[in-house]
Amino acid sequence: TEIDKWVLSRLNSLIKEVTAAYEAYEPTKAGRAISDFVQDDLSNWYVRLNRKRFWGGEMDADKQAAYYTLYTCLKTVAQLMAPNAPFYGDRLYRDLTGETVHLSTWPVADEALINLELERSMSLAQQATSMILSLRKRAEKNVRQPLQKAVIPAPDQETLEALLRVEDLIKSEVNVKELVIVRAEDSEIKLVKKIKPNFKVLGKKVGGMMKQLAAAIAQMSQEDISTFETSGTFELCGYALVAEDVDIITEDMPGWLVANNGTITIALDIELTPALVEEGIARELINRIQNLRKSSGLEIVDRITVQLENREEIAAAVINCNEYIASQVLASSLVLVEGLTAGNALEMDGYNVNCVIEKA
Numbered sequence: 001t002e003i004d005k006w007v008l009s010r011l012n013s014l015i016k017e018v019t020a021a022y023e024a025y026e027p028t029k030a031g032r033a034i035s036d037f038v039q040d041d042l043s044n045w046y047v048r049l050n051r052k053r054f055w056g057g058e059m060d061a062d063k064q065a066a067y068y069t070l071y072t073c074l075k076t077v078a079q080l081m082a083p084n085a086p087f088y089g090d091r092l093y094r095d096l097t098g099e100t101v102h103l104s105t106w107p108v109a110d111e112a113l114i115n116l117e118l119e120r121s122m123s124l125a126q127q128a129t130s131m132i133l134s135l136r137k138r139a140e141k142n143v144r145q146p147l148q149k150a151v152i153p154a155p156d157q158e159t160l161e162a163l164l165r166v167e168d169l170i171k172s173e174v175n176v177k178e179l180v181i182v183r184a185e186d187s188e189i190k191l192v193k194k195i196k197p198n199f200k201v202l203g204k205k206v207g208g209m210m211k212q213l214a215a216a217i218a219q220m221s222q223e224d225i226s227t228f229e230t231s232g233t234f235e236l237c238g239y240a241l242v243a244e245d246v247d248i249i250t251e252d253m254p255g256w257l258v259a260n261n262g263t264i265t266i267a268l269d270i271e272l273t274p275a276l277v278e279e280g281i282a283r284e285l286i287n288r289i290q291n292l293r294k295s296s297g298l299e300i301v302d303r304i305t306v307q308l309e310n311r312e313e314i315a316a317a318v319i320n321c322n323e324y325i326a327s328q329v330l331a332s333s334l335v336l337v338e339g340l341t342a343g344n345a346l347e348m349d350g351y352n353v354n355c356v357i358e359k360a
Contacts, residue, residue: 001062002063002118002227003046003050004069005113006046006119007042007046007069007073007117008069008073008113009071009113009114009115009119010037011072011073011076012040012109012113013109013110014033014034014037014076014080015076015080015107015108017033017246017312018030018033018034018122018271019031019106022050022083027084031081031084033107033217034081035083037077040126042070042073042200045122046072049169050066053066054066054070060122063287071096074092074096075093075096076107078090078093078103079101079106080107082101082102086102089101090102097360109130110242111317117162121162121165121166122166123134123164124166124264125163125169125170125173126164127261128170128174128264128266129170129173131259131261131264132150132170132259135257135258135259135270138257139257139268143175144174144176144283144284144287145272145276145280145338146276146279146280146283147176147177147269147272147276147285148176148177148178148267148276149176149177149178149268150174150176150178150179150266150268150269151179151180151266152179152180152182153182153183153184153269154181154182154264155226155230155263155264156230156304157183159263159264160182160183163181164181168183173217184265189308191250191253191267192222193222193248193249193250193265194248194250195217195218195220195228195246195249196218197210197217197245197246197247198215198245198246201352202245203322205239205245206239209237210245213236213237213239216237217236217241217246224246228241228248228265229248230263234349243262248260250265255269255270255271256268256269271272274341276317278316278320279317279321279324281314281317282324282325283346284348285314285318285325285346285348286325286329287354288346288348289329289346289357292344292346292357293329293357302360303330303331303332303360304330304332304357304359305331305333305334305357305358306329306330306331306334306354306355306356307335307336307343307356307357308328308334308335308337308340308353308354308356309337309339309341309353309354310337310338310339310340311353313348313351313353314348314353315336318334318336330359340354340356341354342354343355343356344356
């Protein structure tokens with residue numbers, strides 16, 4: 001799959017980076033590169049995105065591919081870390097292969113597996129996901145609450161194509177109905193950006209010219225700011241501005257929150273319709289019922305019947321999303337019951353709902 005190709009590309013890029021660091025007698029640089037790969041790429045991204053492939057279903061070709069890819073990554077990481085962490089590296093390698101890492105052949109990068117375009121696309125997906133999740137946190141909208149739309153105005157064609165390649169992945173990670181990725185000039189959302197000098201950095205560089213330069217920066221148009229963001233430099237008063245010299249802020253709009261990180265800007269629609277609210281409640285109920293299934297000792301494939309206390313807060317969601325909830329929790333029936341006091345209390349947002357589940 002695409003995600004397997006990506007992590008193997010990152011792994012082989014890591015082999016080159018770590019080998020070069022060790023050969024330059026820079027073990028700290030090598031260790032940090034390995035740590036970043038394991039935490040950011042392997043654990044928080046590859047393993048998390050593939051949980052269903054690892055856990056569900058039979059050992060088919062897809063599941064075997066996921067396990068073999070993870071095995072390859074862990075085995076190679078054990079070899080790369082061995083000069084820095086000889087005992088743990090050896091234990092990890094022995095657990096995987098039954099042999100000692102210190103008699104293994106040093107890994108060599110397979111250039112055919114390195115796909116820098118795919119790596120950039122996935123890096124943008126990670127960046128966009130992180131930014132949208134941060135906006136959700138600002139708006140106090142948890143990830144189980146669907147939102148209608150996010151807009152990413154791409155600064156150039158290359159970035160546009162890279163983002164379009166991972167569009168579905170970003171959507172699923174941040175739970176939005178629509179993800180609009182277009183060139184900035186074609187976006188329906190016209191973002192207003194403000195630029196101001198980073199006096200701490202710029203003052204050290206230009207000294208007495210600071211006042212004149214600050215005034216010129218304040219006069220930069222939206223087109224000037226866009227050009228600066230795309231090219232990474234902009235000449236004013238005979239000085240070439242670079243990214244660290246300024247702070248660029250994108251203003252929020254009514255009903256939208258906006259974030260900016262480098263060349264990527266994202267606008268998130270935080271308005272909730274009744275249908276979105278109902279789906280959010282449905283997803284919360286699914287989460288609570290699934291936890292109840294697990295604590296009740298039910299098998300993953302067991303079908304159940306579900307009775308829920310009829311409360312005003314959840315009634316519309318249960319009625320309108322009945323089939324969706326039932327399919328997710330493997331319920332053959334899902335009903336609201338007036339005055340239900342038996343069962344377990346599902347803790348929702350500020351209230352409890354009594355629930356009875358039984359094996360069907």
